Amino acid sequence: MVRGSPPLALILTSAILGGCVDVYQPMTGLHRPIAIDIGYTNFADLDLRVRCRASAAMDASQAGELCRRVARLFENQGARVEVLRDGAPPIDDAEEAAAEGETPKAPRAALSIEIAGREIRRDTTTIIPWAWEHTSDYTIAQDISIRDESGFLLAADTFVFRFVSRIGFFSDAEEQFSADFYGQLSQLALNAKVRRRVLAEGQARPGSG
């Protein structure tokens, strides 16, 4: 990461005309290439449960907001999505159907996605003690796991990213992060769906050709 320095005039102009903007740095996983196009109905035959765990990196309201957005992401791709409250136990399909007195329907793929954030580093500057703190640099890891109906782990990944405040004119950091995050999440879910289907084929034909 060796670079040259810009002309002094540019720095001064930036300092005068610019403000504090965020820079997004995908560190691990988020900038991996994806083959899926999230504009298509990739999950038309999928029931999805999403749970976002609150942590130091993400409080309960942020976790809720993230889950709502993830639900929208998969709904847009044709999935039927249920957002699980953080802390709720996993629900078994058969038990749920029996409780509601329903007869089991044709099997649809059902996946559970769990998103948990971990804070790796946070740099804060106290501008006014006990009143105003500015976070200038933070690095977050998001652990994603996708399981099938039986709880079998189909796919797991960790996305690490960093946001840094610096002087600049404009920032598309949030858009870039969103595009990366939603793209990777969709790719991971699709990979999990394919793996589930293949495993189901393996189980459906035990020992047969």
Next chain:
Amino acid sequence: MSHRSMSYVMPDAINGAIGGAMSYVIRHVAAVACLMLLALPVARAQTAEQAQRAELEELRRVVAGEVQLAAYDLVDELVYRWNQSPPFGEPTPVIIADLTVPVGMGTGLAALVENHLAKLLIDNPQSNVQLSACPSCTAMLVHSGREGTVVSRGLDNPKALDKVGGPGGRHGLYLDLAAEGAWLVLRARITKLTPDLPIVYSQTIASPVGAPSLLRSSQGLKSAAEARDEYLDALEDRGPYTIPVKFAVRTYAAADEFGFPPAPVIWLQTGFEAALTQARRWKADIVLGYAWLPDAYQGFMIQSRMARLLGQTRSLTGPDVYLVLGAALMTVDGVAVAQLADLGQSNNDGTVSTRGTFAGLHLGLEMRVANRVGATVFLENMPAFNDSDRIGDFVDPFGIEFHSFGAEVSFCF
């Protein structure tokens, strides 16, 4: 496509104009103009596409250039491992069956790597892998048998190969270079060219991007660790200590009152030099010197210096320049250097002594090549001769009189 459609329309328009029907011409000219306007974005798109393709090709070329040395390193390592643990018990002919490069790169790199491998194998017979040519192995063969007609490379169908006088149980070497994230990976396997095509040897070696190339010599191939030690030796020039031998000449300025200067004194010096940091940015030496010219002078001296590299790093191939600051204590005796004598001293026989003992502080620049040969120029102030009427000065910046100008050549051992 846009050019073709224009060339089809234009003759019609001209024909129309010759026919004299103006409206016809105008209509056609308008049509042509419209077509040209419509064609513009297409042409622009084509140009952009061409530019993008050219940019991609350029990018591929740059990456291939960067990958080449890393690929050589991996092939060196492979042959080194064969030297240490040969895949065959005795020299065995092997055909290069296939050599593939990372997806997205041209085949030029494959040819370079193949040549490098061939050179290595010729220089390292102890690997027991002998390169062998087999034109029928890589040729396409058409073979009709019980299972039908099969079209394949000779290597992939040993039965058919046998019938055209193939290698008969020789071995095929397959090499694959792959760019995997930040790693360049070399995979090798050796297959016995019998109908069963068993793989008898495999190896996977990876190297991260940015690791400096070891540039191993193909003869007497060394391990990566040994090559790195050698590289560090080169950087450190085989230890921090050296013994310099110097030939120095000091000339002195004439004082206005005296008219002529003392004779230049030629010194032979030797001593001990140490690098104070591993990168040799700082170094120091201490030397003893002797000067003698029959019937002219004789002298002894002790001198110590500190030197600082100008620049951040030493060059392995070009000269380096050091700023030098030193002090010397000299004693000289002789008629040729009588101006340097201590005043008021007599010899035992009552004659006036020509021996002078004095100190000097010098500042100069030293050019050193590969820590083997050096040349230095310096200016020296001798405090005992400040404001002297026997010795003048060459320059006196900031009131410091530099009475002596010296030059020396040094050889380090």
Next chain:
Amino acid sequence: MEFWIYVLLFSLPSLVEYARDPVAGPLAPDLMAGAGEALRGLDCEAISHVTARERYPGRVTAPPPRGDLLDRQAVVCRARLMPPGVRRARDEAILGDLRRSSEEMAGLVAGLADPLRERTWLVEVYYPDPQVAAKVQFATKNALLEQGVRVTDRAPTLAAGDVEVLGRIDPQRAWPLACTRYVATDSLGAGDALMGVALRDRRATILNVGYCADGDWRWLR
């Protein structure tokens, strides 16, 4: 006034260091262009300053002996060999992770019970791009050999009619059918087994693995 001069002098070393941060520092070059593009070709890892000093001696500076105003961390980045855009996204995703994924796939076969594991294994890869398929095949064979499995370069063959039929049906049925035909045509003998690696969905960036032995096809992953 003197107070502020002292503050400036004390914080100057830290400010100079901060200015050189390639992402955050005001001297980072791409103020106008957006730093994102340059950073996307790098895989990075945040590690502690102490770990960085251990791993990269000479390249990570030691903290000042009289303490440090900054809470330092090191971000170690490696540039990807192939710049973004040179290869197709799916190919890049598959190839970028090939060492790990081939070892994992080979591990599934190496972990099979003994009579199967001891057979001679053929490897067949289905992937839309033949160049990538060849890479995957090479890596898988090497990974199998490294795990002590016997492997051959022989490729299973089918009659032209079989190939035509298999090309028309979906992969779910094609692999088991091909397996039956390999055994029926003696392309796969009693001591042989076939490891099949396939991209089952063109939108996926994972490869699926199955095996064929004695005319039975099983998906392992």
